Amino acid sequence: MTESRVTVEAPTTPARALAGWAVVAVVLMGDLLDLLDSLVTTIAGPSIVRDLGGGDEFIQWLAAGYTLAMAAGLLIGARLGDMFGRKRMFLVGIAGFTLASLLAATAASPDMLIGVRIAQGLLGAMMVPQALGLIKASFPPDKVGVAFGLTGPVLALGGVGGPIVAGWLVDADYFGWGWRMIFAINIPIGVAIIIAGAIILPPSTPDRRVGLDIGGALLAALGMGAVVFGLVHGREYSWPWWIIAIIGGGFLALIVFAVTQAARERAGRSTLVTPSLFAKRAFLAGLGVGALFFGAMLGSSLLFALFFQLGLGMTPLQAGLAAAPQAVGMIVGFVLSQVLGLSRRTMFIGFATVLAGFLTIILLTAALSGSLSAWPLLVPLGVVGIGMGMAIAPYFDIVLAGVDDQEVGSASGSLTAVQQLGNAVGVATLGTVYFTVLAHTVGDEAGYSHALSTALGWSAGFVVAAALITTLLPRKGRENAELQR
Numbered sequence: 001m002t003e004s005r006v007t008v009e010a011p012t013t014p015a016r017a018l019a020g021w022a023v024v025a026v027v028l029m030g031d032l033l034d035l036l037d038s039l040v041t042t043i044a045g046p047s048i049v050r051d052l053g054g055g056d057e058f059i060q061w062l063a064a065g066y067t068l069a070m071a072a073g074l075l076i077g078a079r080l081g082d083m084f085g086r087k088r089m090f091l092v093g094i095a096g097f098t099l100a101s102l103l104a105a106t107a108a109s110p111d112m113l114i115g116v117r118i119a120q121g122l123l124g125a126m127m128v129p130q131a132l133g134l135i136k137a138s139f140p141p142d143k144v145g146v147a148f149g150l151t152g153p154v155l156a157l158g159g160v161g162g163p164i165v166a167g168w169l170v171d172a173d174y175f176g177w178g179w180r181m182i183f184a185i186n187i188p189i190g191v192a193i194i195i196a197g198a199i200i201l202p203p204s205t206p207d208r209r210v211g212l213d214i215g216g217a218l219l220a221a222l223g224m225g226a227v228v229f230g231l232v233h234g235r236e237y238s239w240p241w242w243i244i245a246i247i248g249g250g251f252l253a254l255i256v257f258a259v260t261q262a263a264r265e266r267a268g269r270s271t272l273v274t275p276s277l278f279a280k281r282a283f284l285a286g287l288g289v290g291a292l293f294f295g296a297m298l299g300s301s302l303l304f305a306l307f308f309q310l311g312l313g314m315t316p317l318q319a320g321l322a323a324a325p326q327a328v329g330m331i332v333g334f335v336l337s338q339v340l341g342l343s344r345r346t347m348f349i350g351f352a353t354v355l356a357g358f359l360t361i362i363l364l365t366a367a368l369s370g371s372l373s374a375w376p377l378l379v380p381l382g383v384v385g386i387g388m389g390m391a392i393a394p395y396f397d398i399v400l401a402g403v404d405d406q407e408v409g410s411a412s413g414s415l416t417a418v419q420q421l422g423n424a425v426g427v428a429t430l431g432t433v434y435f436t437v438l439a440h441t442v443g444d445e446a447g448y449s450h451a452l453s454t455a456l457g458w459s460a461g462f463v464v465a466a467a468l469i470t471t472l473l474p475r476k477g478r479e480n481a482e483l484q485r
Contacts, residue, residue, distance in 0.1 A: 020138035022200045027131040029193050030094055032158045033186060034124040037101075038066055038423070040166035040182045041117075042298075042305040043320050047170050047179045054110035056435040060232050061114045063302060064424040064431075066121040068228050071420035072221035073125025075272045078413055079212050086130040086137075087201040091194060093127025098190030104183035129413065137202050163305070163327070167320030179316075211270030219257045220272070224421050226250030231428035235436050274410035282402020283411055285472035290395065290418045292469070295426025296354075296462035297388055301326070302427050303434055303455050304381070311448025312374055322374045325382035332382075333389020342394035344475045351467040353387030356380075358460045365453040369446040391466075401474040426462070430455045 041048070041062035049059060081089045100120040107113035169181040177184060230247035237243055262275035277283045301323065308319035333350065340346045360380040365372055396415060403411045434455040441447030 019200065020135075022196075023134055023138040023202065026193060026197050026200055027090070027134050029189065030090065030127050030197075031131055033094075033097065033189060033193075034070075034128050035158045036162045036165070037120060037124070037183075037186070038063070038070070038298075039162040039301070041066070042302045043163045043166040043309075043316050043323075044170050044179045044182050045302075045305065046309045047316055048113070051179065052107070052110050052113065055236070056431070057232050057236055058110045058114070059306070060302075060427055060431040062117060063298065064228055064232060064427040065114050065117045066124075067298070067420045067423040067427070068224055069118040069121025070125045070128075071417045071424065072217070072224055073122040074129060074413060074417040074420065075220055076212060076214075076217045077125040077127075078129035078409075079270075079272070080126060081130045081133060082207045083212060085204045085206045086133045087197070087203050090127050090130040090134065090201065091197050093123050093125075093130070094190055094193050094197065096123035097127060098187055098194065101183045101186035101190060105177070105180045105187070107180075133204070134201055137204065163301075163320035163323045164317070165320070167315070167317035170316040213261075213264060213270055213272050216257060216260060216264070216272045219253055219260065223250045223253030223257060224424070226253065228424045228428050231425065231432060235432050235439075273414050274407050277403060277407055277411055277414065280403050280407075281472055282399055282474055283407075283414075285469050286395075286399030286402070286411075286415055287418050288469040289399075289466045289473070290415055291422035291425060292462045292466040293351075293391060293395075294419045294422035295429065296459045296466070297426065298423040299426030299430035299462075300358075300384070300456065300459045302431055303452055303459070304377075306431075306434060307448055307452045308374060311452065312372075314374065318374075322378070323381070325378045326385035326388075329382040329385020329387075330389035330392075331385075333386040333391075334393050335389075336386065337390045337393035340390070342397050342476075344394070344398060344470060344473055346394050347391045347398070347470055347473075348467060350387045350389070350391030351463055351470070353390060354384050354463050355387075355460055357382075357384030357387060358456050358463070362453045362456055362460075365449040369449055372449050398473050398476070401476060426459075430459055433458050 041059075045059040045062050048054075048062065052058075077089075077093075097120060100116050100123055104113060104116045104120065107116060166182050169185065170179050172181070174181050226246050227250035230243050230250065234243045234247075258273075258275075258278050261271045261273050262278070264271050265275045304323055304326070305319055308314045308322050309316065314322065333353075337346050337350070340349065357380045360383070361377055364376050364380070368376065396412065399415060400408055400411055434451045437451040437454045438447055441450055
């Protein structure tokens with residue numbers, strides 16, 4: 001991917017260094033808004049349904065619609081930054097995101113809120129990819145790594161605080177707005193980012209040599225949307241043949257997307273993904289691992305939020321606090337991954353740790369059944385989080401060790417898009433399993449526990465499949481890779 005030609009010099013004096021850190025602060029605030037909005041509806045979903053109406057599928061679409069749109073938009077987000085300037089696209093993205101947040105806060109129906117959530121995801125995809133180029137433009141090469149090193153801990157803290165803040169805002173019911181505050185709070189923050197970004201972010205010159213494959217982007221979006229639609233609504237329609245056809249058509253569209261990308265490259269036209277990547281074992285395996293594992297992550301987060309509120313009668317704030325051990329565990333897992341090294345072995349240890357946590361929770365739900373409370377789940381939730389952090393930390397570095405230098409940019413963007421797609425598929429699949437089991441256990445006080453344990457069994461299956469595919473990845477990360485192509 002071609003970088004924008006920056007018109008300002010990298011910081012070499014204390015004043016310029018300070019300006020560089022100001023850029024980091026602005027783009028991180030934008031990334032945090034995106035992260036929080038991908039998480040908040042897992043906690044606020046039941047409250048939204050009680051207010052607006054809508055069924056089980058509505059709860060799934062609240063999260064899946066956002067992450068699906070983000071996945072589709074990321075394929076062209078970085079290209080738009082190249083074509084029109086990273087600062088300009090960041091500001092357009094955050095301005096649109098802020099407006100969409102206002103519309104979400106005033107949504108009058110389930111359909112309107114889902115539509116706005118999809119718009120939020122698309123606009124977030126316009127904003128988020130610009131962060132890398134803006135930070136690189138603001139620091140000399142020997143300082144960029146330090147700046148990037150800050151992003152992980154900050155976003156990890158956002159992952160811890162997001163569900164808690166969402167629960168607090170819903171419970172506090174400021175101005176009588178209830179769940180609407182989780183979106184309304186984005187508005188003053190977004191306005192502040194727009195003002196700060198206009199002043200602080202470095203300008204860049206658009207690169208007119210970069211093209212945009214609109215047809216390819218639409219084909220990929222259609223394929224991803226068809227798969228998620230079928231998974232979410234299959235239970236609603238009792239899995240008729242046309243739902244299966246829609247899912248199959250979605251996968252077919254994604255295959256056609258890959259084929260057409262290769263054809264465009266042979267014709268000398270711009271592509272969204274470097275076609276040679278589809279011949280790399282590490283890249284293809286990385287796509288599978290990312291879709292499965294990130295799906296298990298966000299999907300299980302939805303399961304716990306639903307169980308805490310619908311099954312145990314917790315308030316949104318209590319549910320957010322109960323989920324905190326998992327988020328804190330992820331931070332611990334990130335730290336442990338640095339000690340163990342960013343290797344395939346660390347990923348396997350992470351997968352095993354996640355499975356241990358899931359299986360413990362499944363056994364607890366079976367043993368305690370209708371008398372289960374949140375307290376026994378806190379420790380295994382922390383174990384799940386530790387494993388997730390250990391498995392995620394090496395993921396991108398290891399997958400990128402299996403691609404060539406000129407393919408790294410395209411591979412990184414594609415992996416991030418598949419991460420978001422995996423989130424949507426995980427929410428759709430695990431949510432469907434949860435609500436299906438729940439529908440067959442109406443009147444049974446152990447129904448919620450049984451639904452949780454069954455859906456977690458599927459989530460554990462996702463993790464096992466991800467671990468098996470990981471055997472196809474390089475053993476080490478990109479910097480000291482022992483390539484196993």
